[in-house]
Ligand code: SF4
């Protein structure tokens with residue numbers, strides 16, 4: 001395993017990224033730029049930025065605010081929704097405090113109903129998301145939702161989206177996604193150079209980019225350093241650790257329990273296939289033709305379990321198993337998340353077809369079941385070796 005002494009220097013920027021981000025947010029707010037809180041990767045970042053606002057990720061990943069959320073929301077709801085709402089209710093998240101309004105989408109039932117309560121705390125603009133990506137009407141409708149979002153942003157201190165500003169932001173986001181994809185894919189060939197725990201803050205950082213230039217520079221430096229380590233034959237993570245894909249619900253710093261347990265138990269998470277991970281990184285927005293429609297298409301195609309059917313999920317799992325030479329799949333489901341829970345069966349069937357060992361873990365943010373999950377993961381990894 002990479003020790004703190006030999007961990008790639010380019011990772012340091014991401015360890016303290018949230019502090020950079022808060023300082024940069026303060027600066028743009030002082031300049032009168034509206035800040036848009038977002039909770040989900042269906043929020044079209046390039047459009048929000050082209051409309052003169054700065055998007056910032058607000059997704060709740062910690063247990064602490066859940067109790068306060070449960071005074072309003074049912075306890076049986078997914079912890080991500082409760083944590084997100086709890087932060088807003090207790091006013092304990094500096095990013096939420098910095099947001100002028102929230103851009104939300106009708107993804108899963110729990111989240112969209114939570115937004116009705118969130119709207120009592122902060123203005124919420126709700127984008128209505130179609131659930132079948134293959135219907136031509138779905139794309140038309142989602143494009144019109146993108147237009148409605150642009151109008152909302154213009155009315156909230158932003159500016160009218162021009163073709164040039166949208167193109168510029170599309171190019172920036174394509175560059176971000178491409179650099180992140182290169183960084184993640186360093187683990188595809190040969191011995192993994194990064195553990196999942198090391199990758200996590202890098203992947204999460206994409207939700208917190210305020211100023212594009214320093215962020216792109218940091219990603220480029222890390223990408224180049226990793227390429228250099230690979231070509232010099234650096235040792236990386238010791239071999240004989242089972243190569244695991246962690247798929248399912250979003251994971252972040254604070255909700256990394258299962259990721260950490262896999263690596264503490266002797267595995268290495270070579271790829272995170274969830275919306276805080278690799279999902280969508282290899283899907284750039286085409287820069288030719290109707291740009292707004294291209295943006296709408298790219299976001300509509302995100303293979304989240306709120307889509308039905310959701311063929312992209314199985315396609316992605318299949319491709320990642322091959323590309324990353326995955327030896328085991330761990331499918332994480334947050335308690336109360338029916339979409340990912342039901343879809344787990346489909347992922348299991350695909351794993352069986354690929355002959356890759358599969359383990360589903362259903363849990364919450366609390367630590368109460370940690371040792372029980374550790375035992376299951378240890379047994380799973382032992383059977384792989
Ligand atoms: S899992 Fe789906 S609904 Fe939840 S944050 Fe990710 S894309 Fe959005």
Ligand code: SF4
Nearest residue numbers: 078080108249334337
């Ligand atoms: S994890 Fe599931 S229930 Fe929770 S917000 Fe995402 S899709 Fe909704």
